[in-house]
Amino acid sequence: xxxxxxxxxxxxxxxxxxxxxxxxxxxxxxxxxxxxxxxxxxxxxxxxxxxxxxxxxxxxxxxxxxxxxxxxxxxxxxxxxxxxxxxxxxxxxxxxxxxxxxxxxxxxxxxxxxxxxxxxxxxxxxxxxxxxxxxxxxxxxxxxxxxxxxxxxxxxxxxxxxxxxxxxxxxxxxxxxxxxxxxxxxxxxxxxxxxxxxxxxxxxxxxxxxxxxxxxxxxxxxxxxxxxxxxxxxxxxxxxxxxxxxxxxxxxxxxxxxxxxxxxxxxxxxxxxxxxxxxxxxxxxxxxxxxxxxxxxxxxxxxxxxxxxxxxxxxxxxxxxxxxxxxxxxxxxxxxxxxxxxxxxxxxxxxxxxxxxxxxxxxxxxxxxxxxxxxxxxxxxxxxxxxxxxxxxxxxxxxxxxxxxxxxxxxxxxxxxxxxxxxxxxxxxxxxxxxxxxxxxxxxxxxxxxxxxxxxxxxxxxxx
Numbered sequence: 001x002x003x004x005x006x007x008x009x010x011x012x013x014x015x016x017x018x019x020x021x022x023x024x025x026x027x028x029x030x031x032x033x034x035x036x037x038x039x040x041x042x043x044x045x046x047x048x049x050x051x052x053x054x055x056x057x058x059x060x061x062x063x064x065x066x067x068x069x070x071x072x073x074x075x076x077x078x079x080x081x082x083x084x085x086x087x088x089x090x091x092x093x094x095x096x097x098x099x100x101x102x103x104x105x106x107x108x109x110x111x112x113x114x115x116x117x118x119x120x121x122x123x124x125x126x127x128x129x130x131x132x133x134x135x136x137x138x139x140x141x142x143x144x145x146x147x148x149x150x151x152x153x154x155x156x157x158x159x160x161x162x163x164x165x166x167x168x169x170x171x172x173x174x175x176x177x178x179x180x181x182x183x184x185x186x187x188x189x190x191x192x193x194x195x196x197x198x199x200x201x202x203x204x205x206x207x208x209x210x211x212x213x214x215x216x217x218x219x220x221x222x223x224x225x226x227x228x229x230x231x232x233x234x235x236x237x238x239x240x241x242x243x244x245x246x247x248x249x250x251x252x253x254x255x256x257x258x259x260x261x262x263x264x265x266x267x268x269x270x271x272x273x274x275x276x277x278x279x280x281x282x283x284x285x286x287x288x289x290x291x292x293x294x295x296x297x298x299x300x301x302x303x304x305x306x307x308x309x310x311x312x313x314x315x316x317x318x319x320x321x322x323x324x325x326x327x328x329x330x331x332x333x334x335x336x337x338x339x340x341x342x343x344x345x346x347x348x349x350x351x352x353x354x355x356x357x358x359x360x361x362x363x364x365x366x367x368x369x370x371x372x373x374x375x376x377x378x379x380x381x382x383x384x385x386x387x388x389x390x391x392x393x394x395x396x397x398x399x400x401x402x403x404x405x406x407x408x409x410x411x412x413x414x415x416x417x418x419x420x421x422x423x424x425x426x427x428x429x430x431x432x433x434x435x436x437x438x439x440x441x442x443x444x445x446x447x448x449x450x451x452x453x454x455x456x457x458x459x460x461x462x463x464x
Contacts, residue, residue, distance in 0.1 A: 195246025
């Protein structure tokens with residue numbers, strides 16, 4: 001079940017909202033947890049058992065680690081067991097096939113295995129339970145005694161399948177005491193509609209452009225076609241993921257939860273370092289708190305700092321998918337961040353803003369080529385196509401057609417991925433408060449109309 005579906009919008013969401021507001025406060029967590037399990041089981045009826053096992057296991061291990069705090073060795077042993085089991089589950093379902101394929105290729109063997117479907121959202125809820133266990137061990141939080149409250153934390157449907165990654169330490173008070181005001185509910189609705197419009201009207205439309213280019217053989221289309229395609233994907237992945245995050249944050253507000261912001265206009269960045277402060281903020285924060293800092297962060301020698309950065313970014317790439325292109329994509333960014341820190345920063349500071357922005361977006365777009373092509377050969381072939389290594393020439397009729405028919409969409413995408421459009425919206429509603437209702441209503445109706453008449457409604461981050 002996805003947020004951008006007629007079933008969710010007109011049946012599941014109204015039912016869960018109605019049940020939540022009619023129920024007494026003391027059973028609202030239980031109701032929301034049950035609905036969350038139904039939401040997950042709708043697309044993964046078998047893997048809901050895996051989620052329940054993860055919930056029970058981490059609930060018990062949290063209590064166990066806390067009970068052993070006076071014996072640090074025993075607590076550490078329990079921590080190691082908890083981390084190992086969580087990583088084993090994630091590794092088995094997400095990476096076992098990738099590992100066997102790699103062994104088969106390296107050693108020219110043919111180890112058979114059954115390909116497993118990836119449990120939706122497993123990377124997100126595994127990272128949430130790991131942060132919970134580690135924070136208990138580090139004595140940052142107390143273990144949750146109420147199993148229903150902990151189950152809701154793990155399975156909460158607004159952010160279950162696509163984040164943001166919610167740390168228990170940030171949400172603990174809201175599990176026991178939260179209040180939904182009319183203003184907060186209205187703000188949540190606005191967030192949700194904004195995210196729905198970004199996902200449905202922009203991401204889906206731009207995705208069709210890139211899909212049409214990907215269906216062509218690399219090296220046969222023009223440089224223009226290649227650039228139109230990858231620009232469409234650059235906007236698609238941002239509006240797809242940030243739109244889903246906005247919907248998640250909006251849904252959270254409707255139920256009284258405050259989730260952290262996950263995107264902060266990353267495409268206005270003037271360095272790669274700034275880009276990663278603005279993109280997928282909850283993931284970057286997780287790796288910083290639970291991998292980078294425990295390794296020593298930047299408070300170590302230069303060689304160890306380089307090691308730490310490369311480890312974090314190799315893992316970041318691997319988190320996104322079980323394929324070597326994702327590892328390459330992660331290491332690509334790790335190297336870029338190191339080059340900026342140790343060499344480029346003084347030079348960038350002397351450059352005009354437009355030069356810094358152009359530099360940043362060029363390397364981000366190259367990164368999306370690596371990210372979007374699971375075959376490294378195809379990725380490098382597409383990169384060559386971008387820079388003239390092609391039999392299709394510089395300009396071809398296909399590229400001109402795609403550019404002309406999607407130019408207005410591209411211009412709109414540029415405007416929406418900057419703060420300008422939202423600032424204009426805020427100025428309008430300050431002068432005409434009713435304007436917010438009208439604009440949101442229009443966006444809602446147009447988005448629903450799109451969902452009724454179009455069948456193209458993918459979600460890129462389901463594979464993570």
